[in-house]
Amino acid sequence: ADMLKDAFGWSRQTYWRKRKSEEVPQLAAxxxxxxxxxxxxxxxxxxVAKVVAAFPEVLGCEADLLRENVAYVEKTFFVKGNALTSLLVRKPEVLGNIVDCQGDCVGDCNRCWVRF
Structure with a gap:
């Protein structure tokens, strides 16, 4: 239950910054x-269980974003195969990144690639 609170921004908004608060999770999603x-x-x-335990917000991210971010890591950082899966378990936050400020801060540091 606490994971769903974090995943959908019902408890704290540190990660979501008011982007989510009213969304009701759908099992299919x-x-x-x-x-x-x-x-x-x-x-x-x-x-997957380790990723969700470490970063429950991943359940609130759209599936397309998850796929795009995996592809971004593969293409930009040349990480594939076992190294990729190890990285995702170790740093699951990259799955929710939406900003690449490239050093010119836009104030959404929780979801920025610069932290990677």
Whole structure:
């Protein structure tokens, strides 16, 4: 239950910054997001559980964003295969990144690639 509070911004808004607060999670959407982690990220069920435990907000991110961010990591940082899955388990926050300020801060540091 606490994971869903964080995932959908019902408790604190540190991550979501008022982007989410009224969204009611739909089972199909959560399943699609988990499937995106398995497919694009190549994560096993155990690894998905670790990612969700460390970064519950991943369940609130759109599946397309998850797939795009995995592709971004592969293309930009040349990380693939086992190294990619290890990275996603170690730094799952990259799955929710939406900003690349490239040093010219736009004030959304929680979701910026510069932190990577």
């Amino acid at each position: 959560i399943e699609e997001r988990v499937e995106a982690l398995r497919g694009a990220g190549g994560l096993s069920d155990d690894q």
